[in-house]
Amino acid sequence: MKHLKTFVLIEAVVRAGSIRKAAEDTNLTASALNRRIQAFEQEFGWPIFERLPRGMRLNPAGELLMQHIQSQRTDLTRVQSQVADLSGERRGHVSIACSQALLPYFLPEQIAIYRSAHPGVTFSVNVRDRSQAERDLASFSSDLALVFEPVHLVEFEVLHAMAQPVHAIFRRDSPLMQRTDLRLRYCLDHHLILPAKAYGVRHLLEQAAAQRGRTLSAAVETESFEFIRHYVLHENAVGFQIPIGLKMDNDRLLAHRAVSPRDIVGGQLLLGQMKGRTLPVASAKFAHQLALALAARTEANPSHSDHCP
Amino acid sequence: MKHLKTFVLIEAVVRAGSIRKAAEDTNLTASALNRRIQAFEQEFGWPIFERLPRGMRLNPAGELLMQHIQSQRTDLTRVQSQVADLSGERRGHVSIACSQALLPYFLPEQIAIYRSAHPGVTFSVNVRDRSQAERDLASFSSDLALVFEPVHLVEFEVLHAMAQPVHAIFRRDSPLMQRTDLRLRYCLDHHLILPAKAYGVRHLLEQAAAQRGRTLSAAVETESFEFIRHYVLHENAVGFQIPIGLKMDNDRLLAHRAVSPRDIVGGQLLLGQMKGRTLPVASAKFAHQLALALAARTEANPSHSDHCP
């Protein structure tokens, strides 16, 4: 949009760190760009950049302005999305920040369902740990977040909550297969393959172990949930994950089962958006679909303590 | 601001109802204005006006856009206000929609106090009935509302609430002066001078009367609270008002006293803003001052049933 041009240029300067570099990025001359910035500051009433010998940096006023710029842009695209919706067109873009567990089954399926109904809608899916997901919402770089056990919860508006037990993952030939009530201590007798400390599952495990005076020692620690699933096939070890990231039916080699709720109560998988924000139509509708799908799963598996057979 | 020029022009067309009229108002040619509108619609992706044989009217897409325009402008002034604040300057403008009762004493005093501390801040005070005040907030034409017994309360975020009993107003030589507990039925024996039906005090009176199987018949009905106060001096009648609109000490001729809480419990005087909105600094600080002042009054007169002597 033409009237946002100045804002785009300001953002370019912020990114590039200097007018001359930003000028290259924006196919302008440093002189032209410089004068636009100056003209804007004049109009705005205060400088928004600090002039350093090596370039430009936002001053506090500029930081405030950047928030305004971002929110204006998102609001305008929201309006356009709503207009498209009332014109009968169903176009738009949905951006989601999500935990890794959503990547293998849940989100691909849900997005495919949505896109089969509305092919004009595009998606971007970004993997974020639970704190980064919330920052993504606040900076408008994602419309929705679907995360396990978020941390701060300020500026986070919960659209749907779903309890998720922690599941242990092991080979079908593991002795754990025989257990009817899978206590945590059984698992700790095996080699452990654990997600990194930033992850909610790890946090719950650490907590549960500490309560029982045990400590977790990982044979392998990784940031990749996919790695965990594959590794347990090679070494007869135990991994942990939440069921939404696992196949409903165990496959030929791999089994998974909820750790006894007596040991770990499980955490919350939360669907949320930035507090107070009105989402674009496509994002709002998709969020609604996700909420329904999550609710359906809860109904199918109503208890935290469900043992997948 | 330069980049909002197009929006200003769009608003002018909306107001004027035709391009040619709007062109006069904005010191432009119809041709230039026409092309700006067309260029914007092109960029925006959809027409925002209906072309009628007699002029232009917003279509639904345009209505949505207008909301965006208004919120964008308000947000920008908020940012400027915040920047002014962090630069140490205390400038800005506060707009208040309020009930009539605030006009004679409370608001003038509060605004004078604020302006003595911050002479750079200007005010606009608009008298609005309780439903119109809420619409003012929603349309961004007022930052704050200070109203008695608001109606809808959607989009209304309460910043401070204060109970206000209904006071009867009469001459000092009225027989009502002798009553220690001023029951409603004593008042109804006199000629009544009542505020119009839109007002909260009237609503409470009607309700109380109806509960007791009485009906109110007004000798004079008016929209002006000032008129009420002056009229009871001429005819020995009874008027009604909330105490915040009355002098703390009765004056030489006029007396007022709370109607017994057994008959009317009183209503709420609410200070509020539009839900979710971040106010400009000056407005936020002034709202805070108002809240403190209201709280101080509550402390001085803690009970609804207070009888002003």
Add this chain to the structure above:
DNA sequence: ATATCCGCTGCATAAAATGCAGCGCTCTGA
């Protein structure tokens, strides 16, 4: 000390917005 990178400015030029005149259309009122 020198070379480099920075923001900034005067001046000529390119680009965009505006004004002017006029078209076709619809509705109004004698």
Add this chain to the structure above:
DNA sequence: TCAGAGCGCTGCATTTTATGCAGCGGATAT
């Protein structure tokens, strides 16, 4: 029924605005 008024819209000349070019002075890094 028919002229007039009002409307949105467009081609073209003109004005206003934005941009490019070249160069200045200052701070920094080597």
